[in-house]
Amino acid sequence: MKVNSVKELLALEGNGEEVCVEGWIRTKRDSKEVSFIAVNDGSCLSNIQIVVSKDFPGFDEIDSRLVNGASVSIKGKLVPSQGKEQKVEIIPITIDIVGDCPADEYPLQKKRHSFEFLREIAHLRPRTNTFGAVMRVRNAMSFAIHKFFQERGFVYVHTPIITGSDCEGAGEMFRVTTFDLNKIPKNEGNIDFAQDFFGKEASLTVSGQLEAEVYALALKKVYTFGPTFRAENSNTSRHLAEFWMIEPEMAFCDIHGNMDMAEDFIKYILTYVLDSCPEDMNFFNSMIEKGVVDNLYNIIENKFERITYSDAIKELEASKKDFEYPVKWGMDLQSEHEKFITGEIFKKPVIVTDYPKEIKAFYMKLNDDGKTVRAMDVLVPRLGEIIGGSERENDYNKLLKRIRELGLNEEDYWWYLDLRKYGSAPHAGFGLGFERLIQFVTGMQNIRDVIPFPRCVGTLEF
């Protein structure tokens, strides 16, 4: 017999049709004549109610086993509910307890748990309302990302996880080696990486950008969407050691096209989630962050503010606000400044461009003033920076000069420089932290609660 998802069943009228549902018991409420069992199978936030008469054959044997957490397979008739909270319910014909769940040991109770506690039981937390909703929204957003780019002719490029270049420059890297760590080969006192698996130092990628540029300068519009690793000792609600990043890269595109793409992209994803996950989004709106849905509609309906770094500095100075870090042209924007610009001054997403070259990466295109580069950061209220991108330097000599100025080893960049030597073209792209976007969409406070198994400093239990 076909197994129906709870989501499917709740969309039906309940004309007494025979149905089958498989899932986990969330609650059981007993009444004189009947027991009410709420079953959830993860297909949606709602449970389906099973109404078991106490005359049900064998009820006495199964009654004590129908407890929170047990997995069940139930066949029965779908009928309109007599209760108010649900449209339909199942009158069972057979009830199979697939897996028992000892009620005195099961950590999940039918009450609200703290997210800190749930992190300690990461193997069970997907069975809660919040984590089910987070994962369904995460799934919808993943799909929307591919849909957005595919509809626009982008090619999905799988950039490598293991990288030999330590020149990506975006942070501390995890080492990859097959050395026996108790017997590391040495050559004149130094570690002899020539004997390691790849014959040179290897790490986990901190960004697919440089490789994405290679493919953009052949396929024109590409994007990556995959895991990224940073070995930073950062301990905040916005950082993970392993996270997912989206990095589009477009040839024959300047910073303005890049900004348009970033804005369209965010609005598309938000629209898709609001359309496809209304139940989960209502849950976040009422239980996690009041007003989050209206905020998202606000973002979709309004143009992002675009402002240069220099003008942003002027705005901050004009605000006369007493910042912990004093505002001065040339400094990097601190969290407090970013949150003030987006949350207080404009009250909507803001794209800040043309930062001083000293505070940005070597590959960003130098402006004619010689002082600023064509960087763009998208700042959103509450979170701050969600996207970092730029038009890339496509002039061979300017890029080489910048590499030398910064004391980087130009030999490490030979293939990257080649791109500017052979048929160079203006190109631009950006990186977006997927989990931060999920935080923004759901209102979840801690990034560790929007990824199935968070990897952070000092934590690797699951």
Added chain:
RNA sequence: UCCCCUGUAGCUCAGUCGGUAGAGCAGUUGGCUGUUAACCAAUUGGUCGCAGGUUCGAGUCCUGCCGGGGGAGCCA
């Protein structure tokens, strides 16, 4: 890595001036009721994060370590 807060029952927390431990929820038992985080009653449950120290006596005061949270830095 830095600053601040915090660690007491399975969970969420209270515990006064230092005098040997408490509530709600969950579990268990019983009752009631087409219930909706069901309700009512009884009841089980503690090496007070760990290790030292002060004291006649430490959940409470002091020191160190460990875990958790918030903020900062770094960044996405």
